[in-house]
Amino acid sequence: MLGKVDASAEQEEQVKAIVTAAVGDFTGLANQHRAQRAAFIAAFAQAIVDREELEKIRRSEMELAEAASTRLVQTMADVADVLTADQRQEILERFQHWHH
Secondary structure, eight states: OGGTTTTHHHHHHHHHHHHHHOOOOOOHHHHHHHHHHHHHHHTTTSOOHHHHHHHHHHHHHHHHHHHHHHHHHHHHHHHHHHHHHHHHHHHHHHHHHHOO
């Protein structure tokens, strides 16, 4: 994608580092989500369902969603700092084309 917007080698390197760090963070969040999903299933499968436990897991899932959302916006802002306004506009136009 960066080649399509005439990103320099330095820009590509910076964006790659930003995205690589974000992917690592998102992988950790996904692992936590899977563990919480398993905990929810286990709690739900009990003969007597502990509502407080289910609520605890739900709150943890909401915290994970907030963390993921925050990290995504941080990643996008960090990438925006590397690219020019024209490059960002070109990327947005390409994304909009794909999603219509």
